Amino acid sequence: MSDRYAVIGRPINHTKSPLIHGLFANATGQHLEYGAIEGSLEAFEAQVHQFRDGGGLGMNITAPFKLRAFELADQRSERARLARAANALRFENGCITAENFDGIGLLRDIEVNLGEPLRNRRVLMLGAGGAVRGALLPFLDAEPAELVVANRDMAKAMALRNELDHPRLRISRYEALEGQAFDIVINATSASLVGERPPLPGQVLGTAQLAYELAYGKGLTPFLRLAREQGVGRLADGVGMLVEQAAEAFAWWRGVRPDTRAVIDQLTIPLE
Numbered sequence: 001m002s003d004r005y006a007v008i009g010r011p012i013n014h015t016k017s018p019l020i021h022g023l024f025a026n027a028t029g030q031h032l033e034y035g036a037i038e039g040s041l042e043a044f045e046a047q048v049h050q051f052r053d054g055g056g057l058g059m060n061i062t063a064p065f066k067l068r069a070f071e072l073a074d075q076r077s078e079r080a081r082l083a084r085a086a087n088a089l090r091f092e093n094g095c096i097t098a099e100n101f102d103g104i105g106l107l108r109d110i111e112v113n114l115g116e117p118l119r120n121r122r123v124l125m126l127g128a129g130g131a132v133r134g135a136l137l138p139f140l141d142a143e144p145a146e147l148v149v150a151n152r153d154m155a156k157a158m159a160l161r162n163e164l165d166h167p168r169l170r171i172s173r174y175e176a177l178e179g180q181a182f183d184i185v186i187n188a189t190s191a192s193l194v195g196e197r198p199p200l201p202g203q204v205l206g207t208a209q210l211a212y213e214l215a216y217g218k219g220l221t222p223f224l225r226l227a228r229e230q231g232v233g234r235l236a237d238g239v240g241m242l243v244e245q246a247a248e249a250f251a252w253w254r255g256v257r258p259d260t261r262a263v264i265d266q267l268t269i270p271l272e
């Protein structure tokens with residue numbers, strides 16, 4: 001029997017993870033099965049245990065179960081602890097280990113695939129949810145000149161600051177961004193999922209070289225449209241992040257890191 005992995009989420013029918021991991025397995029000559037499980041709000045934990053007890057070696061976790069996956073684990077990486085969320089689990093010697101590769105996946109897409117290193121740049125990240133939590137440690141490790149996090153709910157953003165006191169991390173209200181200049185602006189809110197955009201004041205995107213939208217496959221979202229109107233040179237969506245976080249999980253499980261370029265190309269839907 002092949003080694004077994006799966007992604008679990010609700011709804012799960014939209015998931016690209018089986019396709020991505022199947023392509024990785026082919027490219028690296030690894031023999032594995034990768035399935036998709038519709039998660040149950042009542043029985044998520046039992047589903048994970050059942051998959052593990054049936055011989056499963058690891059799982060990817062997607063919305064809305066990342067927090068519950070983090071909580072059920074026996075061991076947690078530092079970045080999963082800060083995110084308080086897991087997007088990957090590994091089952092080994094009776095132990096469940098939680099990881100969070102979303103942030104490192106985003107960082108790799110920006111730095112490696114898009115060729116925009118964070119070092120000494122001014123970076124603005126919009127939102128303070130799970131995706132931002134997962135990105136903070138890898139982003140600060142990349143030594144930006146400053147990492148500014150803006151969110152509507154200031155209490156949520158300030159809670160991040162209280163958990164991670166770092167000299168390069170600053171929390172801001174949206175209104176206070178007026179007149180500031182950034183090199184890289186990342187929309188890590190879920191506004192695009194409902195056709196909205198974060199309340200950015202004035203021409204705050206005007207100096208940016210890259211505007212990055214975490215949502216993917218949605219074309220020019222309101223945030224990316226605004227970035228284009230304000231003259232941002234480069235626009236990107238989150239498909240590369242999706243593939244890069246998958247590659248990190250694959251490497252963690254299998255000990256071999258797949259090449260991501262061809263898979264990103266295959267999954268990319270042009271912005272327009």
Ligand code: NDP
Nearest residue numbers: 127128129130131152153189190191196198214238241242
């Ligand atoms: P959460 O639900 O944890 O957080 C959502 C955040 O969006 C909150 O900070 C919320 O602000 C903010 N928000 C929602 N609507 C608006 C709005 N209209 N204007 C301004 N802010 C808004 O979501 P996640 O962090 O898990 O995910 C965020 C996005 O990232 C989603 O679009 C998701 O699909 C995408 N994503 C992409 C991945 C990829 O691989 N490409 C991986 C993970 C996530 P407030 O606190 O003020 O309510």
